[in-house]
Amino acid sequence: MENKQIKNQAITRQEDDFAQWYTDVCRKAELMDYSSVKGFIIYRPYGYAIWEEIQNYLNKRFKETGHQNVYMPTVIPTSLLQKEKDHVEGFAPECLVANIGGGQKIDDPLIIRPTSETLFCEHYAKIISSYRDLPKLYNQWCSVVRWEKTTRPFLRGAEFLWQEGHTMHESEEEARTETLKMLEIYDDLGRDILAIPFTKGRKTEKEKFAGALETYSIEALMPDGKALQSGTTHYFGQGFAKAFGIQFQGRDGKLNNPYQTSWGVSTRLLGAIIMVHGDDNGLVLPPYVAPIQAVVIPVAQQKPGVIPAARELEKVLKEAGVRVYLDESDKTPGWKYSEYEMKGVPVRVEIGPRDIENGVVTLAKRNTGEKITVKKEEVAEKVVELMDIIHKEMYEKAHRYLLDHVTEVRSLPEMEKALNKGGYSKMMWCGEQACEDKVKELYQATARCMPFNQMPFDETCPICGKKAKKVVLFAKAY
């Protein structure tokens, strides 16, 4: 243990400075790097690969549910963005605008898309004319730009990668169903591959998306007690359709405006993964999004038989469908252990002379640190099994933390105490924005959502004393 050496590479401990720990992990696990423009980051291969796993999962689910991928332009003429009033008001302050092209001034300056509702609407107006053209279920993978004042890697950037689904429906019911269906898919994403238990709910009027009639979100709870909005789905009704003149002739022969939804998740999910699962040794990746699921580390690799045995392991694991990497570099095993722990690789496979002699392989789980010795012939089977076990353990751990950090509060002092502890403060709410504002003012906490799982536990709103209508989760948020 050469203290000096450790120090140069080590990350800040979570308990010393959680924010610094987060930034250290982002950089040292080689997920991203900074660029020379504030808020614009470089997604490095290891970080991008995690995003690709998320894309793979979602693309599959989107396509199963009838959606098609498309691609819209990067720029929106100012006049186009202005067509829907609430929408412009919401986004205008954070737009990046280009007003020179080829050295000439552009009369209708081009906004770098902060979101693409308007582009989709303009297009939909052209291609929708009959109920037979509906539904339109489009999704786009792209990046968007929002001129943020405070930026943090993945959590809040001036540019971020995301998917945005934009759909048009014949009936209100169908559109509302779509809005909830997509939220369900996001929830599945958390359960199936991110190992993050999300809380689903509806946003309050105050927290709603600009131009939406209803906004739903999945919220994740971070270990520092703050909530992270991790995905949203919106029901728009006919607002945009009317503003953009999108009409179709219905089954009854009458002209009508279609009902619209949009929904998205972004690379902010990487931030959620890092925080929810990470520890003082670095990243801990959920197996199903890990770019490398198992790393093979040969020990005493110059000794005859070790490298061939390691390569055989690599081959066997690859054939079993595991994303495996064999590190044959001449770093010492100890160095490699630390390196792949930093990078959050779920399973380490050690193979050295001792193992070979005994016909075994040593496996180490990143999430618990536990070491397991298995027979050589059973490695593939065991590693595949471990993927599932580790995933479940990680989900369970996050879930327990979540359950332990939802506190029902019946008074302001109780709320203060709960918010100081960290996590959600579950409160009965009268529905007035004034009470929401009051909480913000007193505790810097916002209404994260009105959870689907409503279960009233009191009669009155503790802020104003009026009759309570909804269960709301308040929390400090990213």
Place this chain on the structure above:
RNA sequence: CGGGAAGUAGCGCAGUUUGGUAGCGCGCUUGGUUCGGGACCAAGAAGUCGUGGGUUCAAAUCCCAUCUUUCCGACCA
């Protein structure tokens, strides 16, 4: 956008107070010995000191501006 802190080799830093032509550790390259928790020896390569101005015979060092990062607030995915 307001208040702190910081920018010197890939990473972490010293040098700035008192101006004099840039250094340490790790990493990197080459050769060799090593290898079950961040190995060792030897020889090397690598920095217009964030950027732009200014002061000076001389600026990493002093002055002004600006950019980026970071922490704390206000605003937002």
